[in-house]
Amino acid sequence: MRFLKSIDWVLLAILCALAAVGMVTLFAAVHQGDSGLWQKQGIFWGVGMLVFMALCFMPLRLLGLACWPMYGVALLLVLLVPLIGDVHMGARRWLDLGVMNLQPSEIMKWALMFILAHWFSSREARGWVEILTALLLTALPASLIIMQPDLGTTLVLLFAASAMIIAAGLPWRLLGLAVVAGLASLPLLWHFMHDYQKQRVLTLLDPQSDPLGAGYHVIQSTIAIGSGGLLGKGFLHGTQDRLHFLPEQHTDFIFSVLAEEGGFIAVALLLFLYSALIMRILWIGHKAYSRFASLLCIGIASIFMLYITVNIGMVSGIFPVVGLPLPFISYGGSALVTMLAASGLVMRIAIESKGQIPWQRPGSPLA
Numbered sequence: 001m002r003f004l005k006s007i008d009w010v011l012l013a014i015l016c017a018l019a020a021v022g023m024v025t026l027f028a029a030v031h032q033g034d035s036g037l038w039q040k041q042g043i044f045w046g047v048g049m050l051v052f053m054a055l056c057f058m059p060l061r062l063l064g065l066a067c068w069p070m071y072g073v074a075l076l077l078v079l080l081v082p083l084i085g086d087v088h089m090g091a092r093r094w095l096d097l098g099v100m101n102l103q104p105s106e107i108m109k110w111a112l113m114f115i116l117a118h119w120f121s122s123r124e125a126r127g128w129v130e131i132l133t134a135l136l137l138t139a140l141p142a143s144l145i146i147m148q149p150d151l152g153t154t155l156v157l158l159f160a161a162s163a164m165i166i167a168a169g170l171p172w173r174l175l176g177l178a179v180v181a182g183l184a185s186l187p188l189l190w191h192f193m194h195d196y197q198k199q200r201v202l203t204l205l206d207p208q209s210d211p212l213g214a215g216y217h218v219i220q221s222t223i224a225i226g227s228g229g230l231l232g233k234g235f236l237h238g239t240q241d242r243l244h245f246l247p248e249q250h251t252d253f254i255f256s257v258l259a260e261e262g263g264f265i266a267v268a269l270l271l272f273l274y275s276a277l278i279m280r281i282l283w284i285g286h287k288a289y290s291r292f293a294s295l296l297c298i299g300i301a302s303i304f305m306l307y308i309t310v311n312i313g314m315v316s317g318i319f320p321v322v323g324l325p326l327p328f329i330s331y332g333g334s335a336l337v338t339m340l341a342a343s344g345l346v347m348r349i350a351i352e353s354k355g356q357i358p359w360q361r362p363g364s365p366l367a
Contacts (some may be wrong), residue, residue: 005058008284008350014277015052015343018328019045021258021270022303026331028236029250029257030143037250044333048340048354051071055344060352063345066291067111067118071137075109077104078144085148093148094296103334105153108141113299116164124169131174134165135340164295217247222237224256232263249329252323255315270329274308284350300342322328363366 008287023041026045030037055063063203077095081104085092094101115137123130138161146154166175220243224246233239238260259267283295304327313319325335 006351006354018099048337071115074108106334117295120168138320152324221256224260228260228263
């Protein structure tokens with residue numbers, strides 16, 4: 001009974017609502033094609049919820065003590081990708097496990113978040129040793145993932161790490177220097193980008209320059225979003241997705257399916273759910289029992305926020321296409337299970353905070 005009272009029912013309700021929206025939208029995206037994907041996504045949701053519930057019962061203290069082995073295993077999996085990884089659409093990002101394809105970079109995102117929360121749980125980001133250690137922990141997996149190539153996941157790693165370092169007490173002077181250095185490095189970044197990545201940036205600036213080639217995806221996506229209007233064309237009545245004009249409409253561009261069939265009302269509902277999710281995570285972090293838990297919530301919220309912003313921005317023609325899924329909506333096992341696992345961590349933080357469960361003896365890094 002005490003456990004049930006400690007559950008954050010608002011967070012659980014938001015996740016259930018996102019599950020309903022995601023499954024309905026995915027069915028609309030695949031019902032005329034491979035409908036088996038919808039059934040697989042249901043299995044992924046089941047697996048993800050089992051992980052979610054398991055983490056609800058897992059003392060965060062134990063997870064905190066295991067963060068270094070978790071980081072090491074995730075780093076090892078990322079190292080295995082260029083050696084034995086499968087190639088899909090020109091990128092080597094997955095490991096074939098037989099039952100499913102595992103994307104180690106998805107696990108690495110959350111492992112990095114965990115290790116940074118642990119690192120700054122007993123120290124602030126004000127000394128060079130603390131800052132440089134955090135940067136090294138981030139740069140090592142980021143350099144491996146960018147070579148896959150996977151620019152989207154690399155951006156997520158850098159953004160989440162930056163948010164956590166800032167929250168850990170990074171002085172404003174150093175933050176300003178980091179921003180200036182980042183802007184100054186953009187020409188250098190352009191030099192190291194792959195040709196297809198450069199083409200995506202140029203296509204963003206002028207999609208009509210190659211309407212049947214590089215600009216096709218963005219043009220068809222914006223047509224679908226704009227044609228939805230206020231109320232949409234109706235469930236299973238979208239023309240862009242039904243006629244398969246939308247590329248990857250069950251993964252990266254699934255937001256366009258939602259906007260075309262559900263219109264502004266469906267988009268507003270989804271954005272409300274996302275806003276409620278991020279605000280709830282930050283609120284739980286604010287009320288958390290320890291600094292470790294607070295930083296963990298900030299990292300999770302920042303990852304969700306970047307996923308949402310970049311995915312919706314890229315299908316709307318605001319950002320270049322970088323291949324980031326829409327959280328809880330896009331098809332995909334690795335991304336969904338890891339996001340539900342992160343949500344389970346937030347729920348565990350809420351449970352321990354409400355129940356005032358001591359994590360460790362006073363004065364320890366996790367207390």
